[in-house]
Amino acid sequence: MKHYTGYLIDLDGTIYMGNDRIPAGERFIHRLQEKNIPYLFLTNNTTKSPSIVQKRLKTQFNIDTPKETIYTASLATVDYMDDLGLEKTVYIIGEDGLKEAIYEAGYKKERQNPAYVVVALDSDLTYEMLALATFAIQNGAVFIGTNPDLNLPSERGFLPGAGAIIALLEAATRVKPVIIGKPKAVITDKAIEKIGCDKSELLMVGDNYLTDIKTGLDNGIDSLLVTTGFTKPSEVPHLPVPPTYVVASLDEWEL
Template identity: 60%
Template sequence: MSKYKGYFVDLDGTIYRGKEPIPAGKRFIEKLQANHVPFLLLTNNTTKTPKAVQANLAMNFDIQVEEANIYTATLATIDYMKDIALGDKVFVVGEMDLKQMILEAGFKWEEERPDYVVVALDSYLTYEDLAKATLAIQKGAHFIGTNPDKNIPTERGLMPGAGSIIQLVQTATRVEPTVIGKPNTTIMEKALERIGLSKKEVLMVGDNYDTDIQAGIQNKIDTLLVLSGFTQQEDVPKLPVPPTYVLNSLDEWEL
């Protein structure tokens, strides 16, 4: 019997691979549900709402989960802003779902003198967006990066990710941002609050050593690296700090 009372589970590369299902990932989620084990699907993606993530899992991978099982870097960013309570005015560099969720959480749009500037992945990014973010941070706005992913994998190859845009703004402002998503502390602490368990009671499951596994290592949470996505078998002997567990497939894990 596993000693873990709950699980944090990555999505892309762990439950599916782009548009390709990973059957063991679906079986793993269903096993957690059948055994009434609490879990959160933990993703750095800010371009989709939890409801959209839920719909994608249902329609494209036949995985049925509750919206409450999905915790994104967007939700963690909102939770962080509410916690530090510097004000309610925000300027966001990011896509529509991110902006919508932040505004629906009670924050107000402000371009000149916001309390926060949030920078995320934005495929419609303009120079003017970057200019407004830079000027607002220079005037004292708190600089938040949603997630550190420098690249995102696509059918075209590795495209610029949120981390690349955040670093551009950091270079322009000479201000270091607070970065929320995996492997940083904020998303992990907020996820622990959501699931209602301690660090020793949860296991971080993912395919990417640099984000998923480092999220566990840096926050003293046990980790399970599954070799179904980003990090490959040949990479394992060279990893600076080994994961707690390494498996070829989630089918090998016993709850």
């Protein structure tokens, strides 16, 4: 088994499941910390800021980690917008974690003629919000989808995700969005830059073949699928391209 000098790690379904603990996930992070192995939590969740994610990891899941180890699709979205360098006006469908990241970076809310429309998961979504986003995209705003997740795991089951909302707007506008989150290169390249390791030395760890494992497959990074969340053990033999490794529990993985 190859030795990896850095880890990119998913959160929901990998380290915890909704509000439920995955003890092996907690132990996995503790082992990385004990061995001083660099890691970066790479999450498509835009609903919470890194500070809130950090606090939740500590209080609910016994993981004390620096805020700098948490890189969200919200932060990657801001980095992408900054790189484009257009006027700093935006219309957002999304929750507080996304809005906080974008507004703190100096972007201003604009409902009529924004330079960007950014679309993520929003549990308070209304038809009027979809209408405003549709008009703005039709008028030439850059259409950004934070992540392609069609579903997200919860204690209730798999809920509609950001990808479902993005797909609706794509159908309404006939405009293809720029997707930021896993498995796309935008968030992956920025994550590699942040962790400071060569991609040949990194391992992508996650529970979702369509996002986490595809991040590895599509970007030249080895991948470890843990079947504690989205992708089930029964699906593994039928995956079109297999992950580098598959485990039922992160306790099985030797650092």
